[in-house]
Amino acid sequence: MSVKLDAFNKGRMLARSAVPFVTRTLVTDSKQQPTETQQFSAIVVGAGAAGIATTGSLLDILGHGSRIAWVDPDFRGGRINACYREVPSNTIAQTFLDYGKGFESFRRAAQAIPKPNGLTKMEALEAKSTCSLHHAGDMLRRSRMGCAAMGGCRV
Numbered sequence: 015m016s017v018k019l020d021a022f023n024k025g026r027m028l029a030r031s032a033v034p035f036v037t038r039t040l041v042t043d044s045k046q047q048p049t050e051t052q053q054f055s056a057i058v059v060g061a062g063a064a065g066i067a068t069t070g071s072l073l074d075i076l077g078h079g080s081r082i083a084w085v086d087p088d089f090r091g092g093r094i095n096a097c098y099r100e101v102p103s104n105t106i107a108q109t110f111l112d113y114g115k116g117f118e119s120f121r122r123a124a125q126a127i128p129k130p131n132g133l134t135k136m137e138a139l140e141a142k143s144t145c146s147l148h149h150a151g152d153m154l155r156r157s158r159m160g161c162a163a164m165g166g167c168r169v
């Protein structure tokens with residue numbers, strides 16, 4: 015099994031374990047003083063492959079428009095975009111596509127985002143071939159933007 019599917023399954027498991035909890039988070043000013051309290055259905059920490067899968071799974075389970083606090087210092091799509099965009103993948107395009115279409119929320123987001131985008135470019139690649147990781151990085155960015163538009167709340 016590829017590393018990417020591990021991140022996908024990790025996301026699904028994390029989302030399932032998060033559902034029963036209603037969490038609260040504090041909004042703070044620049045000096046970290048609490049200014050107000052907001053209520054969220056879940057908090058997702060990290061917007062790499064695993065965090066994006068977790069948020070996608072939560073949106074499927076909780077419903078689109080649900081309030082999810084999503085925390086990441088830069089929202090660039092994790093290590094793949096930060097460090098490995100020029101590295102050849104060891105994962106075939108079809109496996110990346112299985113991730114990119116793995117949740118109803120990802121599939122809905124794909125319809126809403128103008129084409130060509132990270133997913134449609136991945137679809138154009140040879141399914142059984144590996145590719146440059148920038149293709150996976152672009153697809154992750156698209157999935158992350160789609161989740162944010164459907165309820166993930168960037169903090």
Ligand SMILES: Cc1cc2nc3c(=O)[nH]c(=O)nc-3n(C[C@H](O)[C@H](O)[C@H](O)COP(=O)(O)OP(=O)(O)OC[C@H]3O[C@@H](n4cnc5c(N)ncnc54)[C@H](O)[C@@H]3O)c2cc1C
Nearest residue numbers: 017018060061062063064065085086092093094103104105
């Ligand atoms: C050279 C190389 C090649 C690779 N090739 C492939 C490949 O071909 N196929 C494949 O599937 N995988 C590949 N990988 C593995 C892939 O990079 C990882 O599996 C993937 O990035 C893991 O995703 P993740 O979300 O768990 O972590 P990350 O991608 O590391 O994302 C973690 C996110 O959490 C955020 N974060 C961290 N700490 C905090 C905090 N305290 N608060 C808030 N946010 C935080 C970070 O900013 C980041 O956005 C490769 C890795 C390397 C090194």
